[in-house]
């Protein structure tokens with residue numbers, strides 16, 4: 001059993017990259033990927049239990065709330081959470097705090113991976129992907145020091161009630177979007193999308209992906225397709241993808257990544 005466990009949800013790899021970096025700085029860490037039902041729900045032997053996840057539709061990514069409710073943590077374990085977001089913190093940290101009372105929490109912004117909404121470079125204030133990554137790298141060092149020192153946040157994460165409503169509406173708006181997923185002629189039938197889909201919602205038929213209705217909206221298939229062949233209607237056709245360059249599709253498909 002590892003000293004630290006980080007439960008991570010990552011759609012395009014940025015949170016997983018952050019979790020790997022933090023694990024390297026803390027040492028002896030299991031990163032448990034929450035994309036599909038996490039392989040490890042009993043974390044009672046860990047001294048520190050952390051959560052790193054992206055803000056999606058103002059709240060927690062799909063299924064994360066129900067996973068977190070199932071995780072068992074020792075009463076005296078140190079609990080921390082980090083949220084990555086593009087524009088606003090949303091209500092995700094508060095949701096985790098309500099389930100297991102966090103000792104320490106923080107957030108950091110990145111470019112947006114929601115490329116059906118806007119090009120990822122449209123950030124406010126404007127910043128390059130490189131500068132956003134440098135800021136994240138600095139933040140990881142700060143978080144590692146805080147976690148090692150057992151730092152306690154003075155306040156609970158903000159409630160952000162309007163975002164709670166927004167995240168509840170995700171299912172409906174996403175159901176509409178799901179109908180628009182399609183692969184274009186650049187598709188080589190490699191099956192990366194099939195492996196990446198945490199819901200098993202994509203299958204290959206005649207060497208081409210076919211999308212079902214059970215999409216969670218993580219956008220891994222769109223962002224990590226090696227040929228950028230998957231689109232959501234016309235809107236993403238000309239938009240640059242923004243996956244983390246520090247994470248491979250195979251890593252995103254892992255259940256647990258151990259870092260000494």
Ligand SMILES: Cc1cc2nc3c(=O)[nH]c(=O)nc-3n(C[C@H](O)[C@H](O)[C@H](O)COP(=O)(O)O)c2cc1C
Pocket residue numbers: 009010011012013014015016053054055056057058059084085086087088089090110111112113114115217218219244
């Ligand atoms: C479906 C979807 C919804 C998102 N919703 C929000 C949001 O409501 N607010 C926000 O600030 N960022 C939002 N984002 C941006 C991500 O939180 C941000 O880009 C994050 O760095 C992605 O990390 P990941 O690659 O580990 O998933 C969204 C991204 C996706 C894919």
